Amino acid sequence: MDKLLLRGNGPLRGELRISGAKNAALPCLAATLLAREPVHIRNIPHLRDITTTLELLGTLGARILVDSQLGIEVDPRPVHSVVAPYELVKTMRASILVLGPLLARHGSAEVSLPGGCAIGSRPVTVHLAGLQALGAEITVQEGFVKAQAARLRGTRVVMDVVSVTGTENLLMAATLAEGHTILENAAREPEVVDLARCLTAMGARISGAGTSVIEIEGVAELHGAEHSVLPDRIETGTYLVATAMAGGDVCLKRTDPGLLESVLLKLREAGAEVDAEPDHIRIRMARRPSAIDVRTAPYPAFPTDMQAQFMAMNCIASGSGVITETIFENRFMHVSELQRLGADINADGKTAVVRGVPRLHGAPVMATDLRASASLVLAGLVAEGETLIDRIYHLDRGYEVIEEKLSAIGADIHRVSSSRGAA
Ligand code: UD1
Numbered sequence: 001m002d003k004l005l006l007r008g009n010g011p012l013r014g015e016l017r018i019s020g021a022k023n024a025a026l027p028c029l030a031a032t033l034l035a036r037e038p039v040h041i042r043n044i045p046h047l048r049d050i051t052t053t054l055e056l057l058g059t060l061g062a063r064i065l066v067d068s069q070l071g072i073e074v075d076p077r078p079v080h081s082v083v084a085p086y087e088l089v090k091t092m093r094a095s096i097l098v099l100g101p102l103l104a105r106h107g108s109a110e111v112s113l114p115g116g117c118a119i120g121s122r123p124v125t126v127h128l129a130g131l132q133a134l135g136a137e138i139t140v141q142e143g144f145v146k147a148q149a150a151r152l153r154g155t156r157v158v159m160d161v162v163s164v165t166g167t168e169n170l171l172m173a174a175t176l177a178e179g180h181t182i183l184e185n186a187a188r189e190p191e192v193v194d195l196a197r198c199l200t201a202m203g204a205r206i207s208g209a210g211t212s213v214i215e216i217e218g219v220a221e222l223h224g225a226e227h228s229v230l231p232d233r234i235e236t237g238t239y240l241v242a243t244a245m246a247g248g249d250v251c252l253k254r255t256d257p258g259l260l261e262s263v264l265l266k267l268r269e270a271g272a273e274v275d276a277e278p279d280h281i282r283i284r285m286a287r288r289p290s291a292i293d294v295r296t297a298p299y300p301a302f303p304t305d306m307q308a309q310f311m312a313m314n315c316i317a318s319g320s321g322v323i324t325e326t327i328f329e330n331r332f333m334h335v336s337e338l339q340r341l342g343a344d345i346n347a348d349g350k351t352a353v354v355r356g357v358p359r360l361h362g363a364p365v366m367a368t369d370l371r372a373s374a375s376l377v378l379a380g381l382v383a384e385g386e387t388l389i390d391r392i393y394h395l396d397r398g399y400e401v402i403e404e405k406l407s408a409i410g411a412d413i414h415r416v417s418s419s420r421g422a423a
Contacts (some may be wrong), residue, residue: 004389006380009412011248018255019045019400020229024194027168032074033101037224042071052092086112100173108148126166154179162298174216175204183214189299194230201225233259234305241309244272251282262302291321308375314354315343323352334372337365362387370398
């Protein structure tokens with residue numbers, strides 16, 4: 001099993017290219033199941049979650065072609081199965097995204113229930129209640145959600161909680177429903193908007209994506225299309241925080257500052273100079289960051305997927321900051337690992353008070369989930385001595401060639417196989 005070895009190495013300088021957003025690529029790939037023709041998706045990041053999704057689409061029978069620019073064409077015509085097996089779903093909860101498309105296009109779907117995960121219980125009741133409202137018959141048997149509906153019927157759905165993948169599943173299902181659907185209390189995340197763009201290119205009739213009320217006029221069928229996935233705002237934010245912590249001058253290319261305004265605001269509050277241009281962001285940091293308070297909430301508020309990275313920044317900041325996590329009940333697992341590096345954090349329930357220390361010290365640590373792993377990489381970049389991060393398969397789920405990107409801007413970071421240990 002691979003590990004990452006980091007040594008604190010001073011300021012970061014140079015340019016990086018931001019990848020396509022994982023959390024938009026996943027629903028867009030699932031959406032291809034709705035079409036009657038091949039759909040071509042570009043700017044797909046090279047990540048383990050994407051490989052898992054392609055494996056899942058392949059298991060269902062779809063034909064997948066990867067072009068020279070890492071664009072992916074999915075031909076859904078040979079799909080012959082509507083069963084998403086446990087072996088794949090357990091490795092990636094977002095597999096639940098095939099439920100809506102399979103049901104809408106094929107009249108039935110069987111998707112293994114994803115179960116809990118490291119950061120919380122993560123129910124899918126919003127997905128199921130919404131599909132039921134659209135006329136599906138749903139049962140849970142032997143760990144599988146089994147859904148059936150000859151044709152879904154448009155209706156008004158008020159979602160109990162703001163759920164990103166819940167909104168995406170219902171949005172996809174409603175594109176082929178008979179009549180008009182109104183999704184209320186919808187997630188407003190940019191990835192939902194990107195999915196709506198992809199579906200619209202396929203012939204869907206959608207308005208209001210990016211607001212809390214999305215309206216869909218069902219159509220009889222969806223056709224082939226081309227779509228390019230939007231930039232990854234969480235990857236962007238992670239490299240911005242890296243620079244704010246290590247200091248330096250870094251330009252992130254092929255991103256969009258409009259996707260992460262709440263994050264840019266917090267970085268400026270911490271003392272970074274941030275120049276936001278339409279397709280790139282330059283960050284300069286010449287001093288120790290100031291600690292800041294962060295409260296996570298659905299978009300456009302501060303993203304839970306950036307919480308761990310900002311906690312890492314507070315660890316070496318001047319002053320104290322309070323981090324409040326309102327989305328997931330168990331998303332502080334990085335706390336005890338950061339403490340191993342010398343961080344001063346007092347976590348209680350949803351709140352963590354972080355008192356900045358002048359210096360962290362390298363140690364062996366363990367990645368526990370995707371964004372927690374990112375916070376350990378950031379801490380390792382500025383810690384004195386060596387930090388060895390174990391279980392980095394979590395990172396490989398969501399960050400494309402993280403060690404290459406960070407090395408390119410001057411970080412001392414290497415991937416080592418476990419047989420070499422900390423050598
Ligand atoms: C998505 C993102 C993930 C991000 C999260 C919150 C993808 C593939 N993943 O996950 O990176 O951290 O949004 O921004 O896009 N909930 C319920 N009932 C439900 C569904 C959700 O109570 O039926 C709760 C969850 O437990 C959580 C909150 O709603 O507390 C938000 O979860 P949700 O938006 O559904 O997260 P995901 O879509 O799984």
